[in-house]
Amino acid sequence: MPIRHVVVVMGVSGTGKSTVGALLADAFEVPYAEADAFHPEANIAKMSSGVPLDDADRKPWLDAIGAWAADRAGRGGVVSCSALKRAYRDRLRAAATGLFFVHLAADRALIAERLARRHDHFMPGALLDSQFAALEPLQADELGIEVAVTAAPEAVAARAAAALSAYENPENSTETSHGSH
Template sequence: MGVAGCGKSAVGAALAARLGASYLDGDDLHPPANIDKMRRGEPLSDDDRRPWLTLVGERLAKPHGILILGCSALKRRYRDHIRSTAGAPVVFVHLSGTRDLIAARMAARAGHFMPPSLIDSQFDALEPPAADENAMTVDIDAPVEAVVDRIAASLQKP
Protein backbone atom coordinates (compact mmCIF):
# COMPACT_ATOMS: atom_id res chain seq x y z
CA MET A 1 0.00 0.00 0.00
CA GLY A 2 1.03 3.60 -0.43
CA VAL A 3 0.73 6.69 -2.58
CA ALA A 4 0.97 6.53 -6.36
CA GLY A 5 4.55 6.12 -7.49
CA CYS A 6 5.82 4.44 -4.30
CA GLY A 7 6.61 1.19 -6.13
CA LYS A 8 3.61 -0.99 -5.31
CA SER A 9 3.78 -2.78 -8.67
CA ALA A 10 7.55 -3.29 -8.82
CA VAL A 11 7.93 -4.25 -5.16
CA GLY A 12 4.75 -6.35 -5.15
CA ALA A 13 5.79 -8.36 -8.21
CA ALA A 14 9.32 -8.88 -6.86
CA LEU A 15 8.01 -9.89 -3.42
CA ALA A 16 5.56 -12.33 -5.00
CA ALA A 17 8.39 -13.90 -7.01
CA ARG A 18 10.52 -14.17 -3.86
CA LEU A 19 7.72 -15.81 -1.84
CA GLY A 20 6.35 -18.02 -4.60
CA ALA A 21 3.12 -16.03 -4.46
CA SER A 22 0.81 -14.53 -7.05
CA TYR A 23 0.78 -10.79 -7.74
CA LEU A 24 -2.23 -8.69 -8.73
CA ASP A 25 -2.07 -4.98 -9.45
CA GLY A 26 -5.05 -3.32 -7.80
CA ASP A 27 -5.11 -0.74 -10.60
CA ASP A 28 -6.44 -3.53 -12.83
CA LEU A 29 -9.57 -3.68 -10.66
CA HIS A 30 -10.47 0.01 -11.06
CA PRO A 31 -13.61 0.62 -13.12
CA PRO A 32 -13.01 2.60 -16.34
CA ALA A 33 -14.70 5.69 -14.85
CA ASN A 34 -12.08 5.83 -12.08
CA ILE A 35 -9.22 5.49 -14.55
CA ASP A 36 -10.71 8.22 -16.74
CA LYS A 37 -11.14 10.52 -13.76
CA MET A 38 -7.54 10.07 -12.62
CA ARG A 39 -6.26 10.44 -16.18
CA ARG A 40 -8.00 13.85 -16.24
CA GLY A 41 -6.08 14.78 -13.10
CA GLU A 42 -9.06 14.53 -10.77
CA PRO A 43 -8.56 12.76 -7.43
CA LEU A 44 -10.97 9.96 -6.60
CA SER A 45 -13.55 10.52 -3.88
CA ASP A 46 -14.36 7.98 -1.19
CA ASP A 47 -17.51 7.12 -3.17
CA ASP A 48 -15.38 6.45 -6.27
CA ARG A 49 -13.06 4.18 -4.30
CA ARG A 50 -15.64 2.13 -2.39
CA PRO A 51 -16.61 -0.36 -5.16
CA TRP A 52 -12.94 -0.74 -6.07
CA LEU A 53 -11.97 -1.44 -2.45
CA THR A 54 -14.75 -4.03 -2.30
CA LEU A 55 -13.24 -5.77 -5.36
CA VAL A 56 -9.81 -5.70 -3.71
CA GLY A 57 -11.20 -7.35 -0.57
CA GLU A 58 -13.13 -9.91 -2.63
CA ARG A 59 -9.97 -10.89 -4.51
CA LEU A 60 -8.12 -11.30 -1.22
CA ALA A 61 -10.98 -13.45 0.08
CA LYS A 62 -10.35 -16.19 -2.46
CA PRO A 63 -6.66 -16.45 -3.25
CA HIS A 64 -5.08 -19.70 -4.36
CA GLY A 65 -2.03 -19.63 -2.10
CA ILE A 66 -0.41 -16.36 -1.13
CA LEU A 67 -1.66 -13.29 -2.98
CA ILE A 68 0.27 -10.02 -3.02
CA LEU A 69 -2.08 -7.26 -4.15
CA GLY A 70 -0.85 -3.72 -4.85
CA CYS A 71 -3.44 -1.21 -3.65
CA SER A 72 -3.09 2.35 -2.39
CA ALA A 73 -5.30 1.73 0.71
CA LEU A 74 -4.46 5.28 1.76
CA LYS A 75 -6.91 5.64 4.65
CA ARG A 76 -7.54 3.42 7.64
CA ARG A 77 -11.22 3.12 6.73
CA TYR A 78 -10.17 1.81 3.30
CA ARG A 79 -7.95 -0.82 4.94
CA ASP A 80 -10.75 -1.70 7.38
CA HIS A 81 -13.15 -2.13 4.44
CA ILE A 82 -10.66 -4.39 2.63
CA ARG A 83 -10.16 -6.46 5.79
CA SER A 84 -13.88 -6.87 6.42
CA THR A 85 -14.58 -7.75 2.79
CA ALA A 86 -11.69 -10.24 2.68
CA GLY A 87 -12.94 -11.93 5.84
CA ALA A 88 -9.43 -13.22 6.52
CA PRO A 89 -6.21 -11.78 7.91
CA VAL A 90 -4.61 -9.21 5.61
CA VAL A 91 -1.11 -7.85 6.16
CA PHE A 92 -0.51 -4.35 4.83
CA VAL A 93 2.97 -3.25 3.78
CA HIS A 94 3.16 0.54 3.64
CA LEU A 95 5.78 1.60 1.10
CA SER A 96 6.82 4.94 2.50
CA GLY A 97 8.83 7.65 0.77
CA THR A 98 9.22 11.39 0.72
CA ARG A 99 7.19 13.59 -1.57
CA ASP A 100 10.37 14.51 -3.50
CA LEU A 101 11.29 10.86 -4.07
CA ILE A 102 7.75 9.99 -5.19
CA ALA A 103 7.60 13.02 -7.50
CA ALA A 104 10.88 12.01 -9.14
CA ARG A 105 9.65 8.45 -9.65
CA MET A 106 6.33 9.60 -11.09
CA ALA A 107 8.07 12.01 -13.46
CA ALA A 108 10.31 9.19 -14.70
CA ARG A 109 7.57 6.66 -15.47
CA ALA A 110 5.76 6.58 -18.77
CA GLY A 111 2.37 5.30 -19.81
CA HIS A 112 0.65 5.33 -16.43
CA PHE A 113 -2.80 6.93 -16.09
CA MET A 114 -1.97 8.65 -12.78
CA PRO A 115 -0.49 12.09 -13.50
CA PRO A 116 2.14 13.64 -11.20
CA SER A 117 -0.35 16.47 -10.55
CA LEU A 118 -2.21 14.13 -8.16
CA ILE A 119 0.76 13.62 -5.82
CA ASP A 120 -0.46 16.19 -3.30
CA SER A 121 -3.95 14.66 -3.15
CA GLN A 122 -2.37 11.26 -2.47
CA PHE A 123 -0.25 12.58 0.40
CA ASP A 124 -3.22 14.59 1.74
CA ALA A 125 -5.33 11.42 1.90
CA LEU A 126 -2.59 9.18 3.33
CA GLU A 127 -3.16 7.87 6.85
CA PRO A 128 -0.14 5.69 7.65
CA PRO A 129 -1.05 2.42 9.37
CA ALA A 130 -1.47 2.67 13.14
CA ALA A 131 0.23 0.41 15.66
CA ASP A 132 -2.96 -1.64 16.12
CA GLU A 133 -3.20 -2.57 12.43
CA ASN A 134 -1.65 -5.71 10.97
CA ALA A 135 0.86 -3.64 9.00
CA MET A 136 4.48 -2.70 8.58
CA THR A 137 6.08 0.41 7.11
CA VAL A 138 9.11 0.09 4.85
CA ASP A 139 11.23 2.98 3.55
CA ILE A 140 11.48 2.83 -0.25
CA ASP A 141 14.66 4.90 -0.59
CA ALA A 142 16.60 1.81 -1.69
CA PRO A 143 16.75 -0.52 -4.70
CA VAL A 144 13.70 -2.77 -5.13
CA GLU A 145 15.58 -5.90 -4.05
CA ALA A 146 16.66 -4.24 -0.78
CA VAL A 147 13.06 -3.19 -0.09
CA VAL A 148 11.90 -6.75 -0.81
CA ASP A 149 14.61 -8.12 1.51
CA ARG A 150 13.28 -5.91 4.34
CA ILE A 151 9.69 -6.97 3.76
CA ALA A 152 10.49 -10.68 3.48
CA ALA A 153 12.54 -10.54 6.69
CA SER A 154 9.72 -8.75 8.54
CA LEU A 155 7.12 -11.23 7.31
CA GLN A 156 9.18 -14.11 8.69
CA LYS A 157 9.22 -12.65 12.21
CA PRO A 158 6.55 -13.95 14.59
Protein backbone atom coordinates (compact mmCIF):
# COMPACT_ATOMS: atom_id res chain seq x y z
CA MET A 1 0.00 0.00 0.00
CA PRO A 2 2.03 2.98 -1.24
CA ILE A 3 1.81 6.32 0.55
CA ARG A 4 1.66 9.87 -0.78
CA HIS A 5 3.65 11.56 1.99
CA VAL A 6 7.35 11.53 2.67
CA VAL A 7 8.12 10.14 6.11
CA VAL A 8 11.11 11.44 8.07
CA VAL A 9 12.20 8.93 10.72
CA MET A 10 13.89 11.09 13.35
CA GLY A 11 15.61 10.78 16.72
CA VAL A 12 18.99 10.62 18.37
CA SER A 13 21.67 8.26 17.15
CA GLY A 14 20.99 4.65 18.13
CA THR A 15 17.18 4.75 18.13
CA GLY A 16 16.96 2.57 15.03
CA LYS A 17 16.15 5.19 12.40
CA SER A 18 17.76 3.21 9.57
CA THR A 19 16.17 -0.09 10.55
CA VAL A 20 12.69 1.31 11.13
CA GLY A 21 12.96 3.54 8.06
CA ALA A 22 13.80 0.60 5.81
CA LEU A 23 10.93 -1.43 7.31
CA LEU A 24 8.48 1.44 6.68
CA ALA A 25 9.69 1.90 3.11
CA ASP A 26 9.23 -1.83 2.46
CA ALA A 27 5.76 -1.80 4.03
CA PHE A 28 4.66 1.15 1.91
CA GLU A 29 6.52 0.10 -1.25
CA VAL A 30 8.34 3.41 -1.55
CA PRO A 31 12.04 4.36 -1.76
CA TYR A 32 14.15 4.67 1.37
CA ALA A 33 17.01 7.13 1.78
CA GLU A 34 19.59 6.98 4.56
CA ALA A 35 20.38 10.47 5.86
CA ASP A 36 24.01 9.59 6.47
CA ALA A 37 24.44 9.29 2.68
CA PHE A 38 23.64 13.01 2.37
CA HIS A 39 26.47 14.16 4.70
CA PRO A 40 29.43 15.88 3.08
CA GLU A 41 32.76 14.18 3.85
CA ALA A 42 33.70 17.09 6.14
CA ASN A 43 30.73 16.33 8.39
CA ILE A 44 31.59 12.63 8.61
CA ALA A 45 35.20 13.47 9.45
CA LYS A 46 34.10 15.92 12.13
CA MET A 47 31.72 13.44 13.80
CA SER A 48 34.23 10.59 13.48
CA SER A 49 36.69 12.67 15.47
CA GLY A 50 34.11 13.16 18.24
CA VAL A 51 33.19 16.75 17.40
CA PRO A 52 29.45 17.50 17.18
CA LEU A 53 28.16 19.23 14.08
CA ASP A 54 26.98 22.80 14.41
CA ASP A 55 24.03 24.39 12.65
CA ALA A 56 26.21 25.62 9.77
CA ASP A 57 27.48 22.07 9.20
CA ARG A 58 23.93 20.77 9.07
CA LYS A 59 22.52 23.27 6.54
CA PRO A 60 23.83 21.62 3.33
CA TRP A 61 22.95 18.20 4.74
CA LEU A 62 19.38 19.23 5.58
CA ASP A 63 19.04 20.95 2.20
CA ALA A 64 20.12 17.76 0.39
CA ILE A 65 17.60 15.69 2.38
CA GLY A 66 14.95 18.33 1.73
CA ALA A 67 15.65 18.19 -2.01
CA TRP A 68 15.26 14.40 -1.97
CA ALA A 69 11.98 14.72 -0.06
CA ALA A 70 10.71 17.43 -2.44
CA ASP A 71 11.43 15.13 -5.37
CA ARG A 72 9.33 12.40 -3.70
CA ALA A 73 6.43 14.74 -2.75
CA GLY A 74 3.10 13.22 -3.68
CA ARG A 75 4.76 9.91 -4.54
CA GLY A 76 5.87 8.90 -1.04
CA GLY A 77 9.20 7.96 0.42
CA VAL A 78 10.97 7.40 3.71
CA VAL A 79 14.17 9.09 4.84
CA SER A 80 16.01 8.83 8.13
CA CYS A 81 17.27 12.09 9.59
CA SER A 82 18.02 12.98 13.20
CA ALA A 83 16.03 16.25 12.78
CA LEU A 84 16.66 16.94 16.45
CA LYS A 85 15.70 20.61 16.51
CA ARG A 86 12.46 22.24 15.44
CA ALA A 87 14.49 24.58 13.23
CA TYR A 88 15.90 21.57 11.34
CA ARG A 89 12.42 20.15 10.80
CA ASP A 90 11.20 23.58 9.70
CA ARG A 91 14.06 23.70 7.15
CA LEU A 92 13.04 20.29 5.83
CA ARG A 93 9.38 21.37 5.66
CA ALA A 94 10.37 24.53 3.78
CA ALA A 95 11.98 22.34 1.13
CA ALA A 96 9.21 19.72 1.01
CA THR A 97 5.72 20.33 2.32
CA GLY A 98 3.59 17.62 3.89
CA LEU A 99 6.36 15.73 5.66
CA PHE A 100 5.24 13.21 8.29
CA PHE A 101 7.73 12.82 11.15
CA VAL A 102 8.18 9.59 13.10
CA HIS A 103 10.13 10.46 16.26
CA LEU A 104 11.79 7.34 17.62
CA ALA A 105 12.16 7.95 21.34
CA ALA A 106 13.96 6.24 24.20
CA ASP A 107 15.71 7.15 27.40
CA ARG A 108 19.42 7.88 27.45
CA ALA A 109 20.36 4.59 29.20
CA LEU A 110 18.83 2.41 26.48
CA ILE A 111 20.44 4.43 23.70
CA ALA A 112 23.85 4.41 25.42
CA GLU A 113 23.61 0.61 25.70
CA ARG A 114 22.75 0.31 21.99
CA LEU A 115 25.58 2.61 20.93
CA ALA A 116 28.08 0.67 23.06
CA ARG A 117 27.24 -2.43 21.00
CA ARG A 118 27.55 -0.62 17.65
CA HIS A 119 31.02 -0.63 16.12
CA ASP A 120 30.34 -0.04 12.43
CA HIS A 121 29.21 3.58 12.51
CA PHE A 122 31.04 6.91 12.39
CA MET A 123 28.87 8.46 15.12
CA PRO A 124 30.64 7.81 18.44
CA GLY A 125 28.64 7.28 21.61
CA ALA A 126 30.52 10.20 23.16
CA LEU A 127 28.28 12.55 21.15
CA LEU A 128 25.09 11.13 22.67
CA ASP A 129 24.84 13.80 25.38
CA SER A 130 25.05 16.56 22.75
CA GLN A 131 22.24 14.88 20.81
CA PHE A 132 19.94 14.64 23.84
CA ALA A 133 20.77 18.25 24.71
CA ALA A 134 19.77 19.38 21.21
CA LEU A 135 16.63 17.22 20.99
CA GLU A 136 13.38 19.15 20.74
CA PRO A 137 10.54 16.61 20.55
CA LEU A 138 7.73 17.06 18.05
CA GLN A 139 5.39 19.88 18.98
CA ALA A 140 1.59 19.78 18.75
CA ASP A 141 1.56 21.68 15.44
CA GLU A 142 4.01 19.26 13.76
CA LEU A 143 2.60 16.44 11.67
CA GLY A 144 3.87 13.13 13.05
CA ILE A 145 3.99 10.66 15.88
CA GLU A 146 6.38 9.75 18.68
CA VAL A 147 7.03 6.02 19.03
CA ALA A 148 8.98 4.44 21.89
CA VAL A 149 11.70 2.09 20.66
CA THR A 150 11.47 -0.34 23.56
CA ALA A 151 9.72 -2.93 21.33
CA ALA A 152 11.21 -4.84 18.39
CA PRO A 153 11.85 -2.72 15.26
CA GLU A 154 9.01 -4.48 13.43
CA ALA A 155 6.53 -3.45 16.15
CA VAL A 156 7.86 0.12 16.14
CA ALA A 157 7.51 0.28 12.35
CA ALA A 158 4.00 -1.19 12.53
CA ARG A 159 2.90 1.50 15.00
CA ALA A 160 4.38 4.24 12.81
CA ALA A 161 2.77 2.72 9.70
CA ALA A 162 -0.61 2.63 11.43
CA ALA A 163 -0.31 6.32 12.36
CA LEU A 164 0.62 7.33 8.83
CA SER A 165 -2.13 5.19 7.33
CA ALA A 166 -4.60 6.82 9.72
CA TYR A 167 -3.44 10.25 8.62
CA GLU A 168 -3.65 9.41 4.92
CA ASN A 169 -6.98 7.58 5.31
CA PRO A 170 -8.70 9.14 8.35
CA GLU A 171 -12.01 7.42 7.63
CA ASN A 172 -10.43 4.00 8.28
CA SER A 173 -8.65 4.54 11.60
CA THR A 174 -8.65 5.42 15.26
CA GLU A 175 -4.85 6.15 15.54
CA THR A 176 -3.89 9.72 16.41
CA SER A 177 -0.67 11.64 16.03
CA HIS A 178 0.83 15.09 16.59
CA GLY A 179 -0.73 17.66 14.35
CA SER A 180 -4.01 15.77 14.48
CA HIS A 181 -4.58 15.40 18.25
